[in-house]
Structure formats: C-alpha cells, structure tokens
Amino acid sequence: MARALRVIGTSATLTEALRRQAHADLEFPVEFEVLDGLSCQSRGVLSPESYDVYDQWFHSLDLLWTAGSIQAIDTGRIRHWPQVRASGVFADGGQGFGTRPADILFVQPDRSLSAAPGRAISMLPTTYNVDSFAYAPELAARRRPGEPESWAWLLDDRWHGRCALSLDPAASAMELALAVQAAGLMRVGDPGCLAIEEIDEMFGHLMARKRSGHFSRFWTSAEDSMRLVSASGCVLSSLWSPAYYGMRALGHDLTYAAPVEGYRGWHSGMCLSAATEGEGLEMAYRYLNWWLDGVPGAIMARQGYYISVPEPLRDTLTDGEWDYWYGGLPAAQDLTDRSGRIVVHAGETREGGGYRQRLSKVAVWSTIMPEHNYLVRRWHEFLQA
Known part of the structure; x- marks a missing residue:
C-alpha cells in the first residue's frame, strides 16, 4: 500500500x-x-x-x-x-x-x-x-436607533446569559479586550499584547459577569458553535465564517457583524x-x-x-461567486454550498465589503502573547468561576 x-x-x-x-x-x-x-x-x-x-x-x-x-x-x-x-x-x-x-x-x-x-x-x-460575531433577529430588533455594531455587545446586560464565546483563549481574550475597551470599562494599549496588569484588570471585569451568569455558553469548534447557536435562547455568539454560512444553509436568519472597532483577523x-x-x-x-x-x-x-x-x-469560482466573496458586490443570484443549500440570497452583499476593505478594518491579529501562560491561567479561572 x-x-x-x-x-x-x-x-x-x-x-x-x-x-x-x-x-x-x-x-x-x-x-x-x-x-x-x-x-x-x-x-x-x-x-x-x-x-x-x-x-x-x-x-x-x-x-x-x-x-x-x-x-x-x-x-x-x-x-x-x-x-x-x-x-x-x-x-x-x-x-x-x-x-x-x-x-x-x-x-x-x-x-x-x-x-x-x-x-x-x-x-x-x-x-x-476576519472574524467577529453573529446575532439573531431578536437582538437586531432591540438595537437602539443608530446604534453601531460593537464588541461591547458581548458584555451588554440586554443579552445577559445569552451570548457565547470560543473556548480558545488566544481568540476570545482579544475579543474580550476589544469589548471591555469598547464598553468604556478600561483602556487597552495593545489587545494583541496585554500586560499582566491589563490581564488582571480585564478579568476583574469579566469575573463578576461570569459569576452572575452572563457568560455561560462556550464552544470548541465551528460545528459546536452551530449546535450552541441553534439552541433556544442564544442571541449572540463569536462565530467563524463556515459556521455562519452553515447556519444560513440551515435556514437561520443571523446577521454577521462588522464591529465599529474593527475585526479580529x-x-x-x-x-x-x-x-x-x-x-x-x-x-x-x-x-x-x-x-x-x-x-x-x-x-x-x-x-x-x-x-x-x-x-x-x-x-474555479463563477463570476457571481467572485463578486460576492471577494469583490464585496451584491450576489447576482443565490449562492449555494456543495450540498446545494442556499447560503447567500440574490441581492445580498457581504458584511464589511470586499476583501481588501475588510482586511483594512482588522483591529488585532490572533497571536500568542508574551504573557500567554499567565493569560491562560486567568482564562481557566474565569471558566471555573
């Protein structure tokens, strides 16, 4: 063989x-x-x-x-x-x-x-x-007039206990750093290189919310996130693109956010x-x-x-696929996955625009921080709180 x-x-x-x-x-x-x-x-x-x-x-x-x-x-x-x-x-x-x-x-x-x-x-x-989060129609209906999509929503009491995060600390810690800064709770110098003092201050804010039940849903993979978001009561979750379009294929009406603070690349x-x-x-x-x-x-x-x-x-892509996925143009027709299920409807445009436009909005790239070991220790304390 x-x-x-x-x-x-x-x-x-x-x-x-x-x-x-x-x-x-x-x-x-x-x-x-x-x-x-x-x-x-x-x-x-x-x-x-x-x-x-x-x-x-x-x-x-x-x-x-x-x-x-x-x-x-x-x-x-x-x-x-x-x-x-x-x-x-x-x-x-x-x-x-x-x-x-x-x-x-x-x-x-x-x-x-x-x-x-x-x-x-x-x-x-x-x-x-570039990654952000997706949210359900219930959340969209409760947006205030003119309210921008923001990482601060991860901490918002309006969806207490109803948002989900990745279990990967390297990704979630950066998203939460963007969230605490966007919510006005603390200033963060570099969300990709948190100092020990910044890590402690950030988890000080997060621990209180974890103990109150605000954070109760965590996922390990794209497939796991789809199961979690499909469950009753989840209105917001950090989400990878395959999971988002997989949810669309199953008929879920989710919106993928283009946060005003920028993406995690x-x-x-x-x-x-x-x-x-x-x-x-x-x-x-x-x-x-x-x-x-x-x-x-x-x-x-x-x-x-x-x-x-x-x-x-x-x-290898059709003109319509290229225009939507890379060009940021409206889909000329319905786009399907390999199983023939519709993931993009005709007339829809990709959130954030074309690929160069979306990349220009990266706030932080995923990284292993110098204080990664300390961050992971605090992350496990957070999960167990």
Missing part, C-alpha cells in the same frame, strides 16, 4: 470536501486528522514524528519553531510563491495589532523569524479571514514536520503546491475564507 501523507489540523480547513478533492487530484493517499486548536498545537510541538504537514494558525508558529518541531520551507519549490509574496496581507506588515502575517514568515540565517525577506519560510501562507498556513524526509517530504511539497492551484481556494471561498493566491480562483 502506498504511503499516505499525514496532515493534522482543525475543522476550519481540514474539511471532508478538501479530503475528497485531494484524493481525486493527487496520486497518493492523504490522511486528515482533525483536532481542536489546542490539541493540534500540542501535537505539533510534542510529536512531529506523528505528522508530515501541520495545518493551523500563524500565531502557533512561535511554539513550533522554538521547539524545533518544524523545518523550513524552500520557496523555490513553491510554484505560486511570487504571487503569495505579491498578496498584500502577506507581503506587508499590514494593519492591526498582534502577530501580523509577515512578522514571523521568513527564516533568517540565525534561525530567527522575521519579516526580512529570504528564500526559506517557516509556514506557507494559505487561508485567512487570523491567518493560517502549512508547516513541514521536522521529522518528514524522503518520499514523505516530496509528497508534502506536492500537497502544498496543490493547495494554491485554485480548487482548494474555491472550496475555502465558499465558506467565507480568503486564499493567499487568489488569481487561480478566477478559473
């Missing part, structure tokens, strides 16, 4: 549609092992011999690179690398606090990571997006295990190149994600 390429990641990108497409397009078997975010990071760092390709967020790079669990990627072996470099979000530092996409992309001669260009990279940039990509060599390494490079050839990017686009090489999508 042919050796299989072993890929670990989360359900955000390791979808069944991608697995089937990889099986159809590549001459070798590809095995996906889907994990939650924290478990994937742990496997990536501690067990490089158990995978060939690590597919997850850029902000986990510091952990994997420092541990020596991944090897550098030779951009000379990536066909579309010139187009990746030309893509604005990866070529430049970009807007927003936190770990911006280019900050830790290139491997330097001393094996440090920085934005200084070179031939070797730490992770191949693939998908990225994230970017992901693929790393090569330090233990992968020979045949496995050749397969891994072929898989990385396949990811940028157009079809995977189209699958990602139809669940709301962007890809680092958008040009091939012109041949």
Whole structure:
C-alpha cells in the first residue's frame, strides 16, 4: 500500500470536501486528522514524528519553531510563491495589532523569524479571514436607533446569559479586550499584547459577569458553535465564517457583524514536520503546491475564507461567486454550498465589503502573547468561576 501523507489540523480547513478533492487530484493517499486548536498545537510541538504537514494558525508558529518541531520551507519549490509574496496581507506588515502575517514568515540565517525577506519560510501562507460575531433577529430588533455594531455587545446586560464565546483563549481574550475597551470599562494599549496588569484588570471585569451568569455558553469548534447557536435562547455568539454560512444553509436568519472597532483577523498556513524526509517530504511539497492551484481556494471561498493566491480562483469560482466573496458586490443570484443549500440570497452583499476593505478594518491579529501562560491561567479561572 502506498504511503499516505499525514496532515493534522482543525475543522476550519481540514474539511471532508478538501479530503475528497485531494484524493481525486493527487496520486497518493492523504490522511486528515482533525483536532481542536489546542490539541493540534500540542501535537505539533510534542510529536512531529506523528505528522508530515501541520495545518493551523500563524500565531502557533512561535511554539513550533522554538521547539524545533518544524523545518523550513524552500520557496523555490513553491510554484505560486511570487504571487503569495505579491498578496498584500502577506507581503506587508499590514494593519492591526498582534502577530501580523509577515512578522514571523521568513527564516533568517540565525534561525530567527522575521519579516526580512529570504528564500526559506517557516509556514506557507494559505487561508485567512476576519472574524467577529453573529446575532439573531431578536437582538437586531432591540438595537437602539443608530446604534453601531460593537464588541461591547458581548458584555451588554440586554443579552445577559445569552451570548457565547470560543473556548480558545488566544481568540476570545482579544475579543474580550476589544469589548471591555469598547464598553468604556478600561483602556487597552495593545489587545494583541496585554500586560499582566491589563490581564488582571480585564478579568476583574469579566469575573463578576461570569459569576452572575452572563457568560455561560462556550464552544470548541465551528460545528459546536452551530449546535450552541441553534439552541433556544442564544442571541449572540463569536462565530467563524463556515459556521455562519452553515447556519444560513440551515435556514437561520443571523446577521454577521462588522464591529465599529474593527475585526479580529487570523491567518493560517502549512508547516513541514521536522521529522518528514524522503518520499514523505516530496509528497508534502506536492500537497502544498496543490493547495494554491485554485480548487482548494474555491472550496475555502465558499465558506467565507480568503486564499493567499487568489488569481487561480478566477478559473474555479463563477463570476457571481467572485463578486460576492471577494469583490464585496451584491450576489447576482443565490449562492449555494456543495450540498446545494442556499447560503447567500440574490441581492445580498457581504458584511464589511470586499476583501481588501475588510482586511483594512482588522483591529488585532490572533497571536500568542508574551504573557500567554499567565493569560491562560486567568482564562481557566474565569471558566471555573
């Protein structure tokens, strides 16, 4: 039996549609092992011999690179690398606090990571997006006249006990930092790099709300968030695009917010295990190149994600799909998912506009903060309060 390429990641990108497409397009078997975010990071760092390709967020790079669990990627072996470099979000530092996409992309001669260009990279940039929250018609009906969508809604007493958050502290802590500042409870210097004093002050505000029952709903994955938001009584939840459009496909009338304070951005990509060599390494490079050839990017686009090489999508998305997902234009006709269910109705426009417009509104990029260990400790105290 042919050796299989072993890929670990989360359900955000390791979808069944991608697995089937990889099986159809590549001459070798590809095995996906889907994990939650924290478990994937742990496997990536501690067990490089158990995978060939690590597919997850850029902000986990510091952990994997420092541990020596991944090897550098030779951009000379990536066909579309010139187009990746030309893509604005990866070529430049970009807007927003936190770990911006280019900050830790290139491997330097001393094996440090920085934005200084070179031939070797730490992770191949693939998908990225901007995240916020979705809310139900009940909340929309109770908005005050002229009231902007705001991260402060996560703390609003109007939906006491009825909003949901991700269990991932790296994401939720930034969203809550934006929320406490938007609510006027405290000033935050850099929501992507909270000082210990800021972490303590923030959790001081959050603990009281947790004990009162304001925060009682937490999810671990896109699928989990869909179950939670579908439950009676939930009117607001931080939500990833696949979950939002999945809810739309099921007939739920949700609105995805474009918060006045800006989005939380994230970017992901693929790393090569330090233990992968020979045949496995050749397969891994072929898989990385396949990811940028157009079809995977189209699958990602139809669940709301962007890809680092958008040009091939012109041949794989319809004009109407491109105009909605990337162009920010009204949908010319109903858009469906792979099962034929309507996720976008004709005439609707994507919240926030086109992809460059949405990226220009990133307030903070997901990151592993210098005080991450302390943040996680306070996060667990918060969950147990």
